[in-house]
Amino acid sequence: MDCPALCASNLTEKIMPDFLPIEYPLQIPYQLRVYFTKGVFDTSNPVFRDLACSRESGNRRKTLFYIDEAVAESNPQLEQQIDGYFGHHESDLQFQGIHRIPGGESLKNDAEVVGKIYADIEKNRICRHSFVAAIGGGAVLDTVGYAAATAHRGIRHFRFPTTTLGQADAGVGVKNGVNFHHKKNFVGTFAPPFAVINDLEFLKTLPEVHMRNGYIEAIKVALIRDSGFFNWIESKVKELNRFDKETLEELVYRCAKHHVAFIATSGDPFEMGSVRPLDFGHWAAHKLEQLSDFKLSHGKAVAVGMAIDTLYSEERGYLDSQSAQRIINLLHELHFETYSDFLEQKNGSRFPYILQGLEEFREHLGGLLTITLLKRIGSRFEVHEVDTDIVLRTIKRLKML
Ligand SMILES: NC(=O)c1ccc[n+]([C@@H]2O[C@H](COP(=O)([O-])OP(=O)(O)OC[C@H]3O[C@@H](n4cnc5c(N)ncnc54)[C@H](O)[C@@H]3O)[C@@H](O)[C@H]2O)c1
Numbered sequence: 001m002d003c004p005a006l007c008a009s010n011l012t013e014k015i016m017p018d019f020l021p022i023e024y025p026l027q028i029p030y031q032l033r034v035y036f037t038k039g040v041f042d043t044s045n046p047v048f049r050d051l052a053c054s055r056e057s058g059n060r061r062k063t064l065f066y067i068d069e070a071v072a073e074s075n076p077q078l079e080q081q082i083d084g085y086f087g088h089h090e091s092d093l094q095f096q097g098i099h100r101i102p103g104g105e106s107l108k109n110d111a112e113v114v115g116k117i118y119a120d121i122e123k124n125r126i127c128r129h130s131f132v133a134a135i136g137g138g139a140v141l142d143t144v145g146y147a148a149a150t151a152h153r154g155i156r157h158f159r160f161p162t163t164t165l166g167q168a169d170a171g172v173g174v175k176n177g178v179n180f181h182h183k184k185n186f187v188g189t190f191a192p193p194f195a196v197i198n199d200l201e202f203l204k205t206l207p208e209v210h211m212r213n214g215y216i217e218a219i220k221v222a223l224i225r226d227s228g229f230f231n232w233i234e235s236k237v238k239e240l241n242r243f244d245k246e247t248l249e250e251l252v253y254r255c256a257k258h259h260v261a262f263i264a265t266s267g268d269p270f271e272m273g274s275v276r277p278l279d280f281g282h283w284a285a286h287k288l289e290q291l292s293d294f295k296l297s298h299g300k301a302v303a304v305g306m307a308i309d310t311l312y313s314e315e316r317g318y319l320d321s322q323s324a325q326r327i328i329n330l331l332h333e334l335h336f337e338t339y340s341d342f343l344e345q346k347n348g349s350r351f352p353y354i355l356q357g358l359e360e361f362r363e364h365l366g367g368l369l370t371i372t373l374l375k376r377i378g379s380r381f382e383v384h385e386v387d388t389d390i391v392l393r394t395i396k397r398l399k400m401l
């Protein structure tokens with residue numbers, strides 16, 4: 001929605017003929033780089049060294065690392081291995097140390113943590129010709145990425161996602177952020193990382209409960225972009241339920257590819273408009289995460305949010321019932337719940353808190369309320385109004401399933 005102060009007639013009236021506006025297009029080329037590898041810190045693996053020494057980096061080689069505590073604990077050799085990798089490549093790379101930080105959403109709710117990272121950056125003299133690198137789940141990547149993007153107005157940043165959701169979605173995008181007053185991602189920036197390195201070996205130690213979270217973003221991207229991918233996920237339920245390595249790796253790769261391709265080709269990588277198809281199912285999900293005091297993981301909350309928006313699409317007659325049923329079945333077959341008690345939590349009023357998620361989503365985007373719905377599996381469209389009575393009906397239906 002245009003700001004009234006900038007509407008054309010208003011502008012022409014106010015322009016001073018002797019002082020024509022000074023306007024230039026400002027184009028800043030970015031390169032989205034997502035590399036897949038195994039054993040990224042084996043001394044024989046050149047991926048990180050080559051990227052860090054690449055021409056685009058201008059030989060910026062000093063790197064300060066942050067690592068998700070759970071990743072460090074489940075890979076006890078890793079920190080030493082990173083140290084060894086830098087030692088092996090010492091003529092090209094400079095190791096500036098590695099700091100452990102606790103993973104999970106509590107990190108994004110911790111008002112102190114970004115300040116601590118700034119202090120490390122200052123103490124280690126990390127400048128815009130150096131790198132900050134984060135190894136961890138989406139929460140660690142979001143937090144460290146935000147600190148890196150804002151310290152010195154932006155330090156080049158490497159991401160090493162270690163969860164399925166991180167490698168398929170959260171880590172390969174261009175956003176970062178932390179929560180404020182318990183509002184998801186209230187503070188953050190659009191700042192493409194210098195590069196993302198998806199080491200599939202990291203998934204080996206990921207607990208099963210987190211492993212499934214990546215499935216959700218894959219189903220989401222399939223629903224909005226690629227019916228063939230949705231059919232493939234349906235055909236691989238058994239393999240996904242036993243976390244078959246090859247199936248998991250293919251799912252992560254296909255989801256990441258869709259994600260990056262969408263950001264690069266949609267024409268709005270920094271979300272200046274109101275359309276956010278990659279956030280299918282997310283308006284309710286973000287509110288649910290908040291209502292649960294972040295006990296409900298992002299993946300689990302998105303499963304419920306997508307179930308709501310799927311049934312809403314059906315109730316409005318946009319999506320046929322058979323497709324809606326297939327989507328709900330797939331979520332259940334992959335062990336996702338499609339209802340949560342938080343959906344009906346209210347405080348005196350007739351309306352549950354979850355409906356506030358719509359306005360908060362609009363506010364976060366700015367402009368018009370824009371919600372992505374489905375007209376077919378693999379095909380989406382946007383609406384700007386939501387009938388809250390129908391939302392409440394879908395919630396009742398989901399409760400009965
Ligand atoms: N920036 C974006 O565009 C974007 C997109 C989607 C989601 N996100 C954010 O990502 C976050 C969710 O990320 P997530 O699903 O990766 O969860 P997470 O970061 O909360 O990690 C889940 C848990 O797994 C642990 N862990 C991570 N990797 C591990 C490994 N290899 N072995 C053992 N334990 C490991 C973590 O310590 C944590 O306890 C949310 O905050 C969400 O808002 C961001």
Ligand SMILES: [Zn+2]
Nearest residue numbers: 217282298302
């Ligand atoms: Zn998401």
